[in-house]
Amino acid sequence: MFGKGLLKGLSITIKRLYGPNLTEYYPEVKPILPTRTRSSMVLEPEKCISCGLCINACPNQVIILTSEKDEKNKKVLQTYHMNMGRCLLCGLCTEACPTKALKLCQVYENAVYHRQELLWDMIARSKQANISSGKVE
Amino acid sequence: MMIEGTQEYSLNMGPQHPSTHGVFRMVVHLDGEVVTKVEPKIGYLHRGLEKMAESRTYTQFIPYTDRLDYLAGPHNSLGYVQAVEKLMDTEVPERAEYLRIIFAELGRIASHLVMIASGSLDISGWTPWSYCFRDRERILDLFEMTAGNRMTPNYFRIGGVSQDVPEEFMPALKSFLEDMPEMIEEYYGIFFGNEIAQSRMKSVGILPKELAENLLITGANLRASGVQYDVRKAEPYGIYDRFDFEIPVLYGCDTYDRHFIRLLEIQESKKIIEQAYKDIPAGPVMTKVPKVLKPPVGKVYHRVENPKGEMGWYIVSNGSTKPARVRIRTGAFVNVQMLPEIVKGWKIQDLVTIFASMDLVLGEVDK
Amino acid sequence: MDALNNLFVNIAAAIRGLFADSHSFGADLSINIIVFIMLFLIMVVAALFLSLVERKFAHWVSQRSGPNRLGPHGWFQFIADAVKMLGKEDITPANVDKFLFKMAPMMLVGVTLMVFGVIPFGEEMVAIDLDLGILYFFAVSSLTTLGILMAGWASNNKYSLLGGLRAVAQMISYEIPLIFSLLGVVMITQTFNLSAIIEAQKTIPFIFLQPLAFLIFLIAGIAETNRAPFDHVQGEQEIVAGPFTEYSGLRWGLFMLAEYGNVVATSAIAVTMFLGGWYGPEFLPGWLWFILKIWLVIFLMMWVRWTFVRMRIDHLMHFAWKILLPLALVNIFLTGLGIYVYDLFIVRIGG
């Protein structure tokens, strides 16, 4: 009969109108993201051995690091920058890291006002406690 | 000057228009509201992926494949990694094969859901749109808990998958599969079964079988025109030959069938995932591959059945770490050509539904 | 209860009482000005509020919460929207017909406001108690077509023009079943006066006598106000925003105002003609019943809006001319028959 489909549709919408609410209230309730979520990167500078494998693994030349050799002829990390604006967040660099110094993390509140801020100084970032723990103010 | 009689005029739709699902442009020639001619113009999202592949190693290009058809990322990567594996003659562990199938088919469901959603949105059905996106979230959650990203998982690797699924994955997958019949019923009730929607779509935009073959149309659009052809059956890749599923085929050749076949395919994908879920073995997910991949000199052409059509990967290796040429044959790019053929004589409103029924993703059209 | 019922009537009488001669020209003028301002405010607030209600309804249907930032449960969201629109730049594009472009939104709002003049919100609560109220309603509301066509033509944009032409085709077609559906009521009551029609529904609302007419009126009314499934005039996915594509800021806000104002006006007429106007159980004042019933009709419209998809324009025309119009004629015929039989019954037995 013509109109059966229309009535069916009306019954579905009225059922949903009184049905439960699915919204996650984000700024008030922070979501619990899976541990594997790739939203931003975090570095533990103490672990980094400046081997440069991450640079080679990266598809898009995101990582810029400089190192110096100390007296024992061991490389010591000086600066570690990530050009976040070019990053794919693919995770290939973290897979390549032999000491797991570079890790992915779940911080997703990364919006900034200026483009220069997208050049992340990873050493400075690692010192901000809130970043590594995955929580922002 | 007086112009006597009626006059045709041209209307420029796009590249930024609500009905084009991205940056697609059509120059529509109209007589009143009736379409006389359409010229599709593409390239507004051309990113030069083929060129970029030549300056990246084989592994480094995998994340880029996700961004081709961004609605069904895993299936693109599947085609690419399988092509490279063919070139290198790599064996993939059993468990990884099953995981790949599960992910690829989940991607297909997600992609078809977006297609149904945008198809209904194009005839102003906001509520079906919301419901489809609501259920798509659950698939994206599965992707995220396993691979770490919602839309571009970058999960497959040459020689397996990047990591095993977490333990909460399987229960979540099971509950999703259990809820699917109810979801499908809801989409049918609110969109496909609605008489107004049917009157909008039935016998509109006919693409006859012969024309479809001549235009080299592939994928669900071809199957909605009465050709039972699917690469998963015709030339099974991965372990698709182990599963028991059917290729839905419809003979209406119209917009409604092109929409409806997606709903049928969702059901078939569900069957595949259910079987894979039951049979999945334990074991490693990654085989031993050298750190630096150097496939031998050779060429390979590998085809997969992407949700949008057949995707072909033609990879030419010159023995170095970077491919000499990666050619991506995308289904949606070739399928664009059906638009000018089937909209003639229909109204501008039908143009919108016909366009939606073709299921184009501009990332795949423009590469 | 009576005091509450006649609250506004008493206020009006009190204002008149301030003048020496309560029916002098000055008293009439000031009363009329106050009534005009009141009607304008009613329309603005109702339309703004309705725009929010529509969003809320859409969100509830799709299982979410909807605006919840401003005020309790976000019910003050519309104030922010209005404030924002006030502060927007007013763009007049280069190649438009400037006079018509600027006139169109004002005309549309003016016309909508004119409809509000004859709506009886309660007993004796009507701005102009015209004897030809229904005729006036039709005459005035069909002018909205002109306003939309003006906007579409003046914008010098192909999408706008398409929308304008669609508006003409659609609204003129649906005007006819709309008028015909009300003829049944007029035949029963033998009057065009809206207040008198409500008086006639004291015992039984006409929806029970004229269910078919109510259905036709609702469908044609939805089409008249350009709402889904008949929202071709601004079919977003096809012609962007139709005649309103080139409008920005406050002028566009005026269009929205007129659109939602039209919805309220059409619902009010439906309440007047079919749902018994201000009559209802005694525990609420009459004007509140009237408003509640308007919201009931609006709820029906919203429910349809957020369930159905847009029809095709040729189906739309077929629907008006081949289904609604014959049905309306059948309804008139049946009503005539019913009146005849009823009269016979009264004369033979009752008389």
Next chain:
Amino acid sequence: MVSDILRVRVSELAARFNGEVEENMGELELTVDGRYILEALTDAKNFADVPCDFLHDLCGMDLGDHLEVVYQLSSLRGPQRLRIIARVERDNPVINSVTQIWKGSDFLEREAFDMFGLQFRGHPNLKRIYMWDDFEGYPMRKDYVIESHEQRAVMRVRKEGE
């Protein structure tokens, strides 16, 4: 994987057009001179028993000294697959269009033109498809130099009616 009938047919075809047959990863590959491509494809489409009647892909290749057009053939009615490669000169890359055999090769040829500068003779509408009309150069050729970031950041002027 490759059926014997197909092998015979392809070798017959190769003999006619002086081409080379190669078997690569379980796929037959026929290399012919660009002049014969229309005939070769027509024949391949009408192979008895194993018609390769579906043009799956058409793409260009830059091999440094010459260009190639690669045709991937398959069929909707059988498992047969064939790759035909047509060689064309780099300086004068002209080749016959196959739009008369498959209407759908229209876009594929336009893409090859856009990316490699291959001139398809007899194509109904040989214009750039991805890049804008006044774009210079053929980006997929190996000798194409990508413009610097600064140059690309400048907004190009859009032509009227583009």
Next chain:
Amino acid sequence: MDVKREMELRDAEAMEEKNILLTSIEKFLNWGRVHSFWPNSFGLACCAIEMASTGNPRYDLSRFGYEVFQASPRQADLMIVAGTLTRKMAPVARRIYDQMPEPKWAIAMGNCACSGGPFADSYAVVPGADSIIPIDVYIPGCPPRPESLIFGMLQLKQKIQNPAKARLIKYGK
């Protein structure tokens, strides 16, 4: 922006502060604006789908009153550049931005729009939408999560309400 320019801006703001009526009107208007950004539905690539996801029942952008995606740029307040901006598209994007009425803002969503992202080396891609359109907020991510987009929009809200604070962040203060 150097120190001198910053001082000038401070002075201008101080002048405005003295004009109580204008300031409070401006504040009132800003209050309306920040609670109802109506974005133009300007989607380019992957991020556009994530932008659509933000409007779905789970993330529900509408809670902030930002969900009214307008198809016509004339009625939009905010442009979300969501996806890869190619050189072919750039003039079109600029034109759409120009058609929006003042006051208007633009958000670069995703790394492609921020600075070319994965495709920064490609011959067809504009490395960063900010060379075409003045961008107010950059949201990195590929694609950013819906929560990131909401956070970005809330950052924009803060920027409109406290322009000085947004400028200060630049100097790391």
